[in-house]
Amino acid sequence: MKRSNGIPSLSPEIIEHALIHCHPRDVAAFSQTCRAAYQIVYHDRDGYLWRQLFLSYPFDDPRESLQGLRRYTPFDWKGELQRRVLAEAISHSPLATPEELTDTLETFLDVVRTASPVTQGYERVPSQSLLWVVDVLQSSNMLRSPLFDHYNTSQNLAHLRSYLALTLDDYDEDDVCGMEWMRVLRTRSRCYVYDLGNYCRENDWGPFWKNGCVNWVHVESIINVLLSNLAELSEPSLIDIRPPCGLEATRAYSAPGATTRNSKDWPGVEGTWARYVSFLDHRDLHGKPSRACCGID
Known part of the structure; x- marks a missing residue:
């Protein structure tokens, strides 16, 4: 009797065990080798x-997230992993379209x-999912893509940058581009925050x-202004x-202290506030309104 070699000779359990150590792209490539693999x-x-x-x-186990605890439908492991791997690829692609980036x-x-x-x-164990997001954003420099020149119209971009709170915008003293980026970002944010037309x-x-x-x-814009102001604090007692x-x-x-808080006070209302x-230092506006309000040199 002729002995079968290759994939048909292995049990699906053994093949799956080998595949879980591969990158999803490699698993997808493997699936194209034959019908049994597919x-x-x-x-x-x-x-x-x-x-x-x-x-x-x-990634974090979604079953342990707050949304996962309330989930009534099974989690789409394959679909969500494919979605995230695709997002990672698009963030590094120089040919990505604005729609794909959105x-x-x-x-x-x-x-x-x-x-x-x-x-x-x-408390000191970081989220694997969040580490992945930061790693992708740092390695791709996606948040500074030229396609986001009109980023003020992008709620998704502003939403993500609000979560990041300038943590990916650090720069060294000799980083001229980084300093200029922060100067423009701060000016643009101040224009938005202190424009009374945005409040009604x-x-x-x-x-x-x-x-x-x-x-x-x-x-x-509010976060950018506040954090930029806090960065200029020189009084040691105010650093904390x-x-x-x-x-x-x-x-x-x-x-x-959230993990040891009274379970009935889940938002942390009790305690000292x-x-x-x-406030905007209006001396920045005196004599140079065009620069302070519009970001024009």
Whole structure:
């Protein structure tokens, strides 16, 4: 009797075990080698293969997120992993279109929103999903893409930048481009924040649209102004008032002491509150209104 060699001679369980150690792109390439391989990859009835590929990428387990705890439908392991891998590829592509970049931003936002919450005893353990987002954004420099020249019209971009809170905009003293980027960004943000035309009864005098939705361009501008002002503090006693920033600070229960807080006080209302106010120094406007208000040299 002729002995079968190759894939047909191996059990699906052994093949799956080997595939979970591969990159999803390699798994997709493997599926094109023969019909049996395609069946194993894309007709995985129990979802084991794609679940393991997702978790070993690595990403946080969505079943442990706050949204996952309320989920009534099964998580699409294959579809979500493919979506994230595609977003990573688009962010590095020089041929990406504005529409593709917008979809990619939405993917990143979904990853941030579904990050696992901080748990007691593991407060210093970072989210794998958030580490992935930061790594992709840093390696691709996507947030400074020329296609976002009119980024003030992009709610998705402003939304993500609000979560990041300038943590990816650090620069060294000899980084001329970085300094210029921050100067322009701060000027643009101040123009938006201190434009009284952006405040009215219809938007509750705040960073909202008239329909009640958040205006993320306005929110990002406020964050940029406040953090830029805080960066100039020279009084040592004021340094500690700077809030934690970055994607890790967006995780559920990431606030100091949140994991040991009374379960009935989940938003952290109890305790001492401090109010900080940031005003525009109007001396910046005196004599040079065009530069301060419009960002024109």
